[in-house]
Amino acid sequence: MEYLKDMTKNLLDFLSIYIDLDYSLWLYRLLWPLIVTFLLPLVFVALIYISFVMLFIYKLHREVIMRAVRTDRKFWEFGRKLVAALWDAHARIYHGYEVIGMENIPETGPALMVYYHGAIPIDMYYLNSRIILQKDRLIYTIGDRFLFKLPGWGTISEAFHVSPGTVQSCVGILKEGNLLAISPGGVYEAQFGDHYYELLWRNRVGFAKVALEAKVPIIPCFTQNLREGFRQVGIFRNFFMKLYNAVRIPVYPIYGGFPVKFRTFIGRPLAYDPTLTPEDLQLKVATALEELINSHQRIPGSIFHALLDRFPPFRSKRKDCK
Structure with missing residues (x-):
């Protein structure tokens, strides 16, 4: 015991020569909130890889698992529901x-869901x-x-049927009677959008061509406080924009x-209209999505107020989903 005490004392004496322990503790406490804000996103990365491990194990042992639950459903359905239960x-x-407006999701048949893309599309996982x-329906995702x-x-x-997607492949998914989700802003909107929640679609009309060719309704979706859950660092924006345009990855x-409080608002479907051009339809969908944002989002967004939204007495009153 005495040997252990001596060794500990000698170690502390040695460290005190090269390290100011009081200063190190002060610096650690000062920077801890900053460290946490950059470590928290790793929790969600870990959750994604836990999902992968669950699905991989299920894929390896599918026959045993299926016999255990005595179901003849499609290959991935049971595994999907396990992962869905984890994320939910x-x-x-x-x-x-x-989720507000769940009744706007059809029980059967195709529909194209168009959503605002946050820094991380975690709301679409949810x-x-x-x-x-x-x-008991799956959203196919681009x-x-x-x-x-x-x-x-x-x-x-x-x-989960996630694919890069082309106009023709998206039309094929919809014609098979599935739900399909597309964010016209994509990674660009994810990376360079901010707490003012402006749509950054850059004249993309591919989703409108898909809806017109497949003759399906479009359902606008928006998640309240999405940008308050995750944000960009807010500095060197022009540098990162040039870098993104060069490499095309986040x-x-x-x-x-x-x-923070998350609530996904699902708007009423915009019916198929053969008289619209892709450009007209893009404008119509953008207007519907902006109405959802303006009706249900505090602009500019505030992390503090979004945290208070977790508590009903502090939650600001907003209109019901139109």
């Missing part, structure tokens, strides 16, 4: 997640999970090509993972 539980606990569990280079993403995309650092 996280959504409810961490963000008090709610929404897809809720729809899988409550409506993802950026860089995702498919990430380890483990192949299994996730196979299970390069703008994000921070956050704050447990």
Whole structure:
């Protein structure tokens, strides 16, 4: 015991020569909130890889699992519901997640869902999970090509039908009677949008061509406080924009993972109108999505007020989903 005390004392004496322990502790306490804001996003990355591990195990042992639950459903359905239950539980606990306007999602038949893209599209993970569990439907999703280079993403995309998507492949998905989600702003909107919630679609009309060719309704979707959950660092914007335009992958650092209140508002479907051009339809959808944002989002967004939204007495009154 005496030997251990002597060794500890000698170690502290040695460290005190080269390190100011009081200053180090003060610096650690000062920087701890900053460290946390950059570490919290890793929790969500970990959740994605937990999902991958679950699906990978399910894929390896599917026959045993299927016999155990005695179901003859499609290959990925049981695995999807396991992962959906994990994400839905996280959504409810961490963000008090709610969906307003679930009745606007059709029980059967195709529809194109167009949504605002946050810094991380975690709201779409939550929404897809809720729809899988409550409506027994899957939202097919269009993802950026860089995702498919990430380890483990192949299994996730196979299970949840995430694909890069072309106009023809999207039309095919819809004609098979599925739900399909597209964010016209994509990674650009994710990286360079801010707490003013402006749409950054850069004249993209591909989604409108898909809807017109497939002859399906479009459902606008928006998640309240999405930009308060995760944000970009807010400096060197022009530099990162030039870098993004050169490499076409996300390069703008994000921070956050704050447990703010999330509520996804699902607007009423915009019916198929063959008289509209793709440009006209794009404008119509953008207007509908902006109305959702203006009706249900505090602008500019505030992290502090978004945290208070978790508590009903502090929640600001907003209109019901139109």
